[in-house]
Amino acid sequence: MPRVLMLHDESPRCRVVDLPLADLPHRAISVDIDYSDLNYKDALAVTGKGKIVRDYPFVPGIDFVGTVRESHHEQYASGDRVILTGWGVGERYWGGYAEAMNVDPEWLVPCPSPLNSRKAMLLGTAGLTAMLCMMRLEEAGLPPGAAVLVTGATGGVGSWAVSILHHLDYEVHAVTGKPEQREWLESLGAREVLDRSEFEGEPLPLEKGRWVGAIDTVGGRTLANVLARMTYHGRVAAVGLAGGTDLPTTVMPFILRGVSLLGTDSVMIPFERRRAAWQRLSALPNGLFERMAVDEIGLEQIEQRAEDMLAGKVHGRVLINPKK
Template structure:
């Protein structure tokens, strides 16, 4: 009988429950989960502070990595190591905060060697999104060694983006509201640390050009300020909206400087793009994983960790071992 973290539209909102295998969703592939993680979207689902979960009861967790136990699909066989991120899992479909889960084969990608399940979830949606942002910037012609800005730098996407870009020899400037983590960000490879408040005021249509590229997970006024400060032919990979969905800008950065705003999605991207991104992630040096700050918890600690994340008290990555 697998244990799951069940979210219900009542109090207490979350509780650990044991369910029969017959209660798992009727889907093609049964996976024994070794690790999941905690993303901002997960924290909103667990705490109820965002409109993430609409159907109850729900097992949250937008990511997981584990081993196939049973498969009715010819794409996977028992013993295969797999990763799941996105596809509405943990929002519309039962997700990764469980010891075992059944999912559609189309939602899974093979876990590439030499990546372990734990390392896969050190990355998770955050690492995948960061890599997809890097790929988008590369495809848009980001010059080698150029200056790149990363917002939300202590979060999952931001901290991985800092490391990946620094590893590729870009000059990385990190934006954070947590100055106490400045030294850690420099350990990750950031050349310079910027206070978040530098990018929160109302922006003019154009400012002095400062950046050849940017990875932004904040949106709102922050993204508007970044667009106004891009160099000629600058490129911005937009990946999030922690600071709001509105974009108070003008067309001037686009028509006077040729700035590109590159929407970067990690939820619904096709299998082949996922596979390529995960292969690149698996090739990252071990040192990048060692540098990443990780808190590892069990299912019982998820609610507290989610509250802490919503309060801005976490950094790096939070891993969940459902067997604890």
Template sequence: MARVVMLRDQEPRCQIEEIDANDLPERSVSVDIDYSDLNYKDALAVTGKGKIVRDYPFVPGIDFAGTVRESRSDHYAAGDKVILTGWGVGERHWGGFAETMNVDADWLVPCPDDLSTRDAMLLGTAGLTAMLSVIQLEQAGLAAGGKVLVTGATGGVGSWAVQMLAQLGYDVEAVTGKAEQHHWLEELGASQIVPRSELDGDTRPLEKGRWDAAVDTVGGQMLAGVLARMNYQGRVAAVGLAGGTDLPTTVMPFILRGVSLLGVESVMAPFEQRQAAWQRLASLPRDLFTRMQTEEIGFDQVVEQAEAMLAGKTYGRVLINPQQR
């Protein structure tokens, strides 16, 4: 039997079910899931407030880490630690809110030896996306000691980006609308807190330059405000669309200041890039993991936490432990 969080198309609604393992999708690798985590897309799926899931019944969860139970692939054997992010898991294919899941071998990345499956999901898709953003900025020429802005800094990607950039020696400024989280962001490494209101309103195409680079996790009007304030040849790694898909700006930041807009999408990253990013994530100092605000929940708290996340009442990371009852 496999215990799963199953979405039903009647609102939709969630319920915890035990199903026969033979009813899981037939794939080449069976994984016993140690941890998944709650992402923004998961919250949209679970609450029915976003068009994330199209077919029902469905198991959400866009990533997970665990141990291979059975494998018909030459690349993995029983007992291997693995991580899954992307590939439409939790959107087009059944995902990580389960005790066991069957997946294609191509979807997996080996979990580095010195990274536990719990820490892998403490990072999760958010940590992977943050690291891919850092790598993109560095490859685009971000110099050591540069001033970097991170928007949506209390979210999963944003909070990891703040820590990683600060640990690498960059001067990090963090954007948030949550005054009560200023001290926590400073503990993560932010040198200054920028109120969300400074960037999320009407703005001219060009404002006074303030940052050499940015990781934007919001999009929409926020991204337009960031682009207008980049220094000459600034670089912006854009990773989120929570603020909308429209970009109310002009070509002026790109032509008159030579600003580069770098799209970062962990789902599309090739295996080699994802594996290299996970190896680099595994090398992060362990104190970064202990500093991260973390809540560990069981299946029965998923809906409550999803609603809180969409209401902007969560920060840091929410881990899901299938064994917690």
């Protein structure tokens, strides 16, 4: 019987239990899970501090990587290594905080060589989202070597964005509220580290243009301040809302400087684009994975680390080994 982290709408909310295989959802692909991870959305689901989970009991976890044990669909066969991110898994459908899970084939993508399972989940939704932001900026004409700002830089998406941008020879400026992580961000490739307080004040319609591109993982006032400081024809890939869902800006950056605001989704993206992003991620050098801060935990530690994440006490990636 696989072990799973089960959420309940009563105390105690989180319980690690042994669940018969027959009690897993009836779906076409059965996967033995090697690793999952902890994202901001997972933390909201696990703690109940966000309206992520609505049906109980429920197994959370929006990501996982593993090996197909049994398949009733021609797209995958027993022994295939697969990655799952998005598609409402861990929100509407049982997810990856388990030793095994049954899923739909449309939710999967083959795990590309040379990624092993651990590297795949060091990336997870965070790395995938960072690469999708990079692709959006490139498609919008971001020039080589440009100065690019990354907000929320110590988080999963932000830290991978810093690493990927630096690897691609962009000049990276990182925004964080954790000054103690300056040296780590610099080791990832940040040329300059800025305090997030500079982006939390009341936004002006326009300020001196400084950055050609930006990846914003925060939203709210932070995003409004970023937009006001973009250069002519600047490009901002927006992907986060930790700082709020409101956007207190004006049309000025868009009509006077031609700034582009590029919404970036990582949940429902089509298979071919998802696979293309994973192919690019699989080509990243080992050094980027070695410099990523990693905390590897088991199912029993998820609840506490979720609380820590929402309290701003986590940087880098939290990797979950369901057999640990």
